Amino acid sequence: MSDEDASDLLAELRRPRPYPAVSLTLPTHRHRPENQQDHIRLRNLLADAEKRLAADPQVSKEQAAAVTGNLSEAVDELDPEHFLEGLVLFASADEARTYLVSSTVPERVVIGETYLTRNLVAASARQIPYLALLLSTGEVRLWHGVGYELHEIDQAESGFPVISSGVERDGPPNREGGHGEEQDFRNMLTEADRRLTPLLQEAALPVVVVGLRQHVVTFRELSRHKAVLAADLEVGGLLQATAPELVEQLAPARASLAAIDAEEALKALDAARSGKRYAAGVQDCWQAAREGRVGHLVVEESVRVSARVEEVEGAPRAALVIVDEASDGGGGGGGESGQGVGDGVEDDVVDSLAEMVLDADGDVTFVPDGSLTGTGGIAAALRY
Structure with missing residues (x-):
């Protein structure tokens, strides 16, 4: 999707x-x-x-x-x-x-x-789009992934796969005097890197480099796109893997991409704090979101806040009255029900907070618990 x-x-x-x-x-x-x-x-x-x-x-x-x-x-x-x-x-x-x-x-x-x-x-x-570059002795293939969706990019789209012209296709690089074979291998990787250029110009996606350690090291040495080489998966034998098989193997790489995304969100908060465009805690973030000022909302994954909104006659701002702040703890332990609309209590105001931010074309990132100390698990970078 x-x-x-x-x-x-x-x-x-x-x-x-x-x-x-x-x-x-x-x-x-x-x-x-x-x-x-x-x-x-x-x-x-x-x-x-x-x-x-x-x-x-x-x-x-x-x-x-x-x-x-x-x-x-x-x-x-x-x-x-x-x-x-x-x-x-x-x-x-x-x-x-x-x-x-x-x-x-x-x-x-x-x-x-x-x-x-x-x-x-x-x-x-967490469905971060990415490219997976599969390296082998004699061939380089390219896949495009979004979460658990994965498909191979074919020749018509990109010029991949890139095929070695040497005898290395049937064995590992010969490092005991086979200088021509090793150069052919390096030429293949250089050509694969060249063919990445127009694709990355269209969309600067993170690239996961997959292959035996010596293959990954050599590609990183040769690549002109080091800034987008976001993760490595040092494993061989995946050149003929099916999409479902490859998706499972790429799970650690996807986790690395998600960790990088969370780190970038935290850096954005630090920059907002330095620029005095920062809000912390559910009350301040909720009010800023109502005013359309939240550019990037960051929430710890398990934070849940039950609250009700009280409109005060004659007051310019509504009040958010906290009923309960809790953590879901990653799931488990018997379902719980929202208190319904009868008493005006919203079971999880984080949900409507995220909705307000998204509706105003802001971004929302969920980060691991404990990432936002001193904020109640909710903080925001403001537009102004």
């Missing part, structure tokens, strides 16, 4: 729904035997949602039946064999939507007038 498609989807999901709109999130597992328990836990979470809908005085029997019917139908269609690290399920009286995400989510049930999109926002932020 392109960045534009993801933005359009998130914007559509953020629009208000008729109450009750149910958001259900569950940490899941990729492999047996753990994923065989996921469907049982999902059923238990579904039963919890059904009970809460039935007990909600704002929800008619017809509404509850429609929502639970959509939830049940969506759950029936899920296959644990295809689970990733997290499951996000949205349902209202007239729809149900299911998303598998490659990051851990908390176990929660939230009922309100909007869907809880922060987990999708966080997952989308």
